[in-house]
Amino acid sequence: MHSVQLGGIDYAILILYFGFVIGIGWALKRFMKSSEDFFLSGRSIPAWVAGLAFLSANLGAQEVIGMGACGAKYGIMTCHFYWVGAIPAMVFVGIFMMPFYYGSRARSVPEYLKLRFDEKTRGFNAISFAVMTVFSSGISMYALAKLLNLLFGWDFDVSIVISAAIVLAYILLGGLTSAIYNEVLQFFLIVLGFIPLVFLGLKDAGGWSGMQAKLTAVATGKGFAPGAWGESWQNMSSAAANPMGVEWFGMVMGLGFVLSFGYWCTDFLVVQRAMAANSMSAARRTPLIASIPKMFFPFLVIVPGMIAITVTWPTDLMPKADPISVSRFLPANSKPEAANPSPPGNPAIPTDAKAKPGPSVDELLVLARQNGHGLIPPKIDGKTKMAKLTKDGKLEMDYDLAVPMMLVRYLPTGLLGLGLCALMASFMSGMAGNVTAFNTVWTYDIYQSYLRPGKSDDHYLWMGRAATVFGIGISVVCAYAATRFNNIMDMLQLVFAFVNAPLFATFMLGMFWRRATGHGSFFGLLLGTGAAALHHGLTLSKGAEIGLKGGWLGSLVHTYPSEMAQNFWTAIWAWTTCFVMTILISLATRRSKTDDDLRGLVYSLTPRIKEQGVPWYKQPATLGVIVLALAVALNIIFW
Amino acid sequence: MKLDVRFPIGLMFAIFGLILAVYGLATGGSELYDRSLGININLVWGLVLLVFGAFMLFLAWRGAQGACADKKAGDGPPKA
Numbered sequence: 001m002h003s004v005q006l007g008g009i010d011y012a013i014l015i016l017y018f019g020f021v022i023g024i025g026w027a028l029k030r031f032m033k034s035s036e037d038f039f040l041s042g043r044s045i046p047a048w049v050a051g052l053a054f055l056s057a058n059l060g061a062q063e064v065i066g067m068g069a070c071g072a073k074y075g076i077m078t079c080h081f082y083w084v085g086a087i088p089a090m091v092f093v094g095i096f097m098m099p100f101y102y103g104s105r106a107r108s109v110p111e112y113l114k115l116r117f118d119e120k121t122r123g124f125n126a127i128s129f130a131v132m133t134v135f136s137s138g139i140s141m142y143a144l145a146k147l148l149n150l151l152f153g154w155d156f157d158v159s160i161v162i163s164a165a166i167v168l169a170y171i172l173l174g175g176l177t178s179a180i181y182n183e184v185l186q187f188f189l190i191v192l193g194f195i196p197l198v199f200l201g202l203k204d205a206g207g208w209s210g211m212q213a214k215l216t217a218v219a220t221g222k223g224f225a226p227g228a229w230g231e232s233w234q235n236m237s238s239a240a241a242n243p244m245g246v247e248w249f250g251m252v253m254g255l256g257f258v259l260s261f262g263y264w265c266t267d268f269l270v271v272q273r274a275m276a277a278n279s280m281s282a283a284r285r286t287p288l289i290a291s292i293p294k295m296f297f298p299f300l301v302i303v304p305g306m307i308a309i310t311v312t313w314p315t316d317l318m319p320k321a322d323p324i325s326v327s328r329f330l331p332a333n334s335k336p337e338a339a340n341p342s343p344p345g346n347p348a349i350p351t352d353a354k355a356k357p358g359p360s361v362d363e364l365l366v367l368a369r370q371n372g373h374g375l376i377p378p379k380i381d382g383k384t385k386m387a388k389l390t391k392d393g394k395l396e397m398d399y400d401l402a403v404p405m406m407l408v409r410y411l412p413t414g415l416l417g418l419g420l421c422a423l424m425a426s427f428m429s430g431m432a433g434n435v436t437a438f439n440t441v442w443t444y445d446i447y448q449s450y451l452r453p454g455k456s457d458d459h460y461l462w463m464g465r466a467a468t469v470f471g472i473g474i475s476v477v478c479a480y481a482a483t484r485f486n487n488i489m490d491m492l493q494l495v496f497a498f499v500n501a502p503l504f505a506t507f508m509l510g511m512f513w514r515r516a517t518g519h520g521s522f523f524g525l526l527l528g529t530g531a532a533a534l535h536h537g538l539t540l541s542k543g544a545e546i547g548l549k550g551g552w553l554g555s556l557v558h559t560y561p562s563e564m565a566q567n568f569w570t571a572i573w574a575w576t577t578c579f580v581m582t583i584l585i586s587l588a589t590r591r592s593k594t595d596d597d598l599r600g601l602v603y604s605l606t607p608r609i610k611e612q613g614v615p616w617y618k619q620p621a622t623l624g625v626i627v628l629a630l631a632v633a634l635n636i637i638f639w
Numbered sequence: 640m641k642l643d644v645r646f647p648i649g650l651m652f653a654i655f656g657l658i659l660a661v662y663g664l665a666t667g668g669s670e671l672y673d674r675s676l677g678i679n680i681n682l683v684w685g686l687v688l689l690v691f692g693a694f695m696l697f698l699a700w701r702g703a704q705g706a707c708a709d710k711k712a713g714d715g716p717p718k719a
Contacts (some may be wrong), residue, residue, distance in 0.1 A: 009662050013655060020651045027642050049644055181644045188648055192691065196684050200675050316673055412671045414662050414681040418655065418688075 004361050004408045006152055010417030017189070017421045021170055021428075024181050028174030035460040038175035039440040040107060040276050045177070047282035049184055051289030054273040056183035059190060060430020061140050064301055064423065065147075068403035071298075071305025072376060074244045075215060075229030076638055078305075079298045080251055083232075085260035087291050087631040091624045093265045094287035098274060099609055100511055102283040103600050107275070109268040110445040116510045116601045118518030118592065119449075124525060125503070126445035129268060130438055132496045134471050137434035138478025139493075144427040145479065151361055151404055160479055163424070167432050168472045171439075172465055176276055179436045183273075186425035191293075193422025194300045200410040201307035214310035219243075229306065232638045245542070245562025254568025258575040262504035269437040281611055284620040291627045295634060301403070308402040309374035313409065318369065319362040326367045329359055329380055329387050330395075358385050361408075368405065373397045375405040391543045431475070439467040490548050494536070501571040502528025502578030509582050514595065514602045520586030528578025535573040541566045645699035653692030659685030 032038050045053075070078040106112040110129065114122035145159035170178045205211040215229035222228075228235050228242055235242040236251065246254075264270060264287070274286035358380055359367060368377035371387070378387040379398035388396040407419045443464045452459075506525050509516040537553035541563040546552060550566060560566040599605050611619050663682025666672075672679055 009658065013658065016651070016654060020647055024642075024644075024647055027647075031642075181642070181647070184644050185648055185651065188652070188691075192652070192688060196675075196680055200678070200680065203676055410675055412674045412681065414659050414666075414671075415675075415684055418659070418684075 004151060004365075005413065006416065006420070007413035009414050010420060013414075013417035014421055014424075017425075018166055020185065021166060021182055022173075024185070025170030025173030025178040028178050028181070031177065032173075032175050032461075035443070035457050035464060036107075037177070038461055038464050039436075039443065040272075041175070041177040041180060043276060044278050045180060045273075045276045045282075047277055047285040048289055049180060050273050050277040050282065050286040052187045052293075053180040053183040054270055054286050055290040055294055056187040056190075056429050057179075057270055057273055057433035058430075059187070059297075059426055060136075060433065061143050061427045062430070064190070064426040065143070065400050065403055067298075067301040068305035068308070068406070069399035071302035072309045072374070072397075072399045072402040073305075074242070075219070075306060076232050076298075076302070077236075077242060077244050078302045079232055079634075079638065080255060081260075082294060082298050083631050083635050084252060084256040086264060086294055087627060088256065089260040089264035090287040090291040090294065091627055092261060093271070093274075094284050094291075095620050095624050096603075097265055097507070097511060098284045098287070099280070099606065100601055100603075101271060101275060102277070102280050103606070103609075107444050108441055109266060109271055110441060112601070113506075113510070113521075114445075114449075116593075116598070117516075117521045121506070121518060121522045121525065122445060123450070124522065126441050126449075128496070128499045130441050130446060132499075133269065133434040133438040133441075134474045135478050135493075135496075137431045137438075137472070138475035139482060140427050140430045140434070141475060142479040142482040144424065147404060147423075150358075150364070151408060153361070156483075160476060163428060163431070164472050164476050167428055167435060168468065171432060171435055171468050175464070176272070176436050176440075179432045180273060180276060182432065183429050186429040187293075189418075189425045190422045191300065193418045193425075194304070196415060197406055197410055197419060198300060198303055198307070201304060201311065201406060204410070205307050205310045211307060211310050215306065218309055232635065234639060239561040239565055244564055245560070246565045246568060250565055250568045250572070254572045258501060258504060258571040259568070262500055262571070262575070266503045266507050267500075268441060269433050272437055272440065280609065281614055281618070281620070284609075285618065285623065288620060288623040288627060292630075295627070295630060304406045305399070305402040308376055308406050311374055311409075313365060313369040313375060317409070318365060326359065326363050326370065329363070329367060329378075329385065330371065331386060331389060358382075364401075371395060375409055376402055377405070435468060435471050435475070438471045439464050442467045442471070494548065497567070497570070498529045498532035498536070498574065501532045501574035505575050505579035505582060509579065509586075510602070512603045513583075513586075514598055514605060515586055515591065516582060517586045517589045517591055518593075519589040520582045520584075523585050524578045524582030527581045528574045531577035532570050532574035535570045536566070539566055539569070643699045643702050645695045645702065649692045649695030649697075649699055651692070652688045653696060656685045656687070656689030656692055660689060661685070 031042075034042070036042055067078060067081070070081075101109070101112060104112055104115055106115055108126075110122045110126035113125050141160055141163055144163055145154075145156045148154040148159045149156050170182060174181070202208060202211060205214060212230045216226040219228040219230075220226055222243065224243060225235055225241065233248070236246070236248040239245050239247045239250070270287075274283045277283040277286050359377075364377045367387075368375055371378050376397050376399060378395040380386065381388050390396050404423070407416065407423065411419045443460055447463055447467075448455075448460060452463075502525055505528060506521045509524075510521060534553070536550050538551070538555065538557040539560060540546065540549060540551035540556055541560045544550065544563060549563065560569065595605055616622055659681045663679050663685050666681065667679055
């Protein structure tokens with residue numbers, strides 16, 4: 001008997017959910033009359049709906065699975081992604097940047113770049129963004145199908161086809177409005193699906209204090225100070241003192257400033273939701289409204305990961321069948337990660353590795369109980385089907401399974417269906433966000449600008465629908481490519497990181513310095529991207545192999561204590577290079593845009609917005625102050 | 640607003656809540672709940688979802704009432 005089973009009731013809930021998702025698209029179909037309706041929801045979305053969609057579009061697989069994994073791996077320090085990273089950036093984009101995005105009537109982020117700078121800057125941004133979105137959506141689909149296959153034994157192809165078909169159907173029917181409405185639905189699903197999980201997990205771990213006590217043992221077992229998993233700031237004075245391997249400056253500057261501001265302020269995927277708002281005031285409130293639930297999301301997505309390493313599988317949930325031997329996945333002489341280091345084991349790689357199946361979910365449970373860390377099983381290599389070892393010969397843990405394992409551990413049939421819906425919702429909202437951003441950028445910034453300008457609006461509406469179809473088509477191809485060439489996906493993500501890291505410098509100078517020129521921004525961006533690649537090629541993180549993880553330029557200049565530290569510093573170098581070079585090149589080149597051209601696009605040339613008739617508690621500035629105060633309070637409480 | 644998003648949200652969660660609560664009642668005390676530490680979480684959370692769904696439906700209904708009242712009062716069509 002399988003120990004993880006979906007009952008008829010779980011399937012009923014899942015099918016009902018799919019019905020509602022497509023039903024929303026169906027109900028909105030008759031409103032899709034112009035391209036603006038399809039791509040920008042006719043700029044008619046109320047602030048709270050846009051706000052929740054703004055949050056939900058980002059709440060993809062990476063968030064739900066990745067943040068849970070980080071919670072297990074690094075503990076409560078992961079909250080910095082929220083309380084230092086996202087929240088200040090969301091306040092900034094709402095108060096300072098939205099007036100230019102919304103006020104300029106640009107239909108996309110690349111279009112703003114065209115209005116502010118020139119055609120080549122826009123082209124560069126539009127093309128790199130379009131490629132990135134289809135690949136991200138493909139990776140999302142791949143991860144979902146792999147997970148469903150592992151947990152419930154679903155067929156990989158069927159999972160891909162179903163998730164692609166559902167997202168395709170609801171976007172094709174209702175465009176951005178449909179994506180936004182479904183994102184709001186998904187927001188509530190994720191919140192209401194994860195609360196019982198956190199509640200049961202915390203109860204099992206002995207409450208918050210019980211979990212903290214067990215985390216102390218985890219921290220000391222790995223050679224850190226007792227509070228390394230339960231305190232967010234106290235171990236940040238040096239990189240060696242915390243599991244993340246980052247010191248406070250790299251954290252605040254790299255994650256808090258460059259990466260978070262770069263993402264929340266310039267990524268069209270999220271900005272598009274605010275652009276669809278029904279007024280300037282609503283557009284400015286969109287990120288601010290989103291930031292309030294965002295602040296409390298660590299308790300839903302990070303805490304489950306922290307719980308997962310403090311509790312264990314009870315015997316009565318183990319497979320009821322004959323004792324399962326899992327030794328075939330384990331190299332000889334391997335020890336669990338938490339144990340003392342043993343001499344490096346040499347995993348014998350069987351010659352018929354391809355024919356060998358990976359572990360079933362039952363075997364995974366046994367592996368987790370016998371050799372894992374809490375609920376988390378060791379990582380099984382996709383090619384050799386053997387447990388992976390770290391450089392010092394310990395078993396590597398598959399932290400990405402922290403949240404899925406929590407779901408199957410605590411939710412009984414019935415609620416498991418709801419949890420599964422929440423998980424699928426997160427993957428699908430991530431996909432849909434990418435697809436709607438892709439079809440808009442493709443149609444407005446690539447097709448209308450370079451391929452077929454001057455056609456009728458009907459033609460572009462048709463193109464948007466076609467772009468939805470082939471965007472999802474390419475994503476499906478990417479999902480299959482990921483099954484064969486995992487490294488290609490990693491490489492692409494690396495390249496995107498290089499392109500994205502300097503972008504925030506371009507926007508900052510563009511919005512706040514009228515002297516910044518088109519040449520300055522374009523070459524500044526290129527040089528910033530180059531600086532990111534150069535830094536990555538010359539550095540490596542401790543224990544990593546030369547190649548995709550860095551150091552590919554031959555000589556190593558610096559070795560970081562962790563990959564995360566390396567990423568943060570890559571971003572810092574890229575941003576600084578782009579910032580400085582854009583200034584220098586701008587000063588050396590002539591302005592192509594007059595002050596008149598830049599009205600509404602640059603801070604000093606735009607009249608301040610007076611929010612008239614808006615009560616004080618709805619003023620963006622008031623909201624911003626409240627949000628920041630709350631974020632500071634959270635930092636202090638969990639210091 | 641063209642379609643009040645609170646309506647489908649309310650409806651979906653009310654149905655989910657109803658299904659889970661009824662299922663929870665029918666399976667009370669079964670070993671199904673060993674997983675959830677002996678708590679009949681289907682019943683408990685089903686009721687929570689039901690209340691949440693009903694509240695959303697109430698908000699959607701009130702919104703629709705408001706829109707109708709605006710029309711009747713001759714203030715012109717409600718703002719899109």
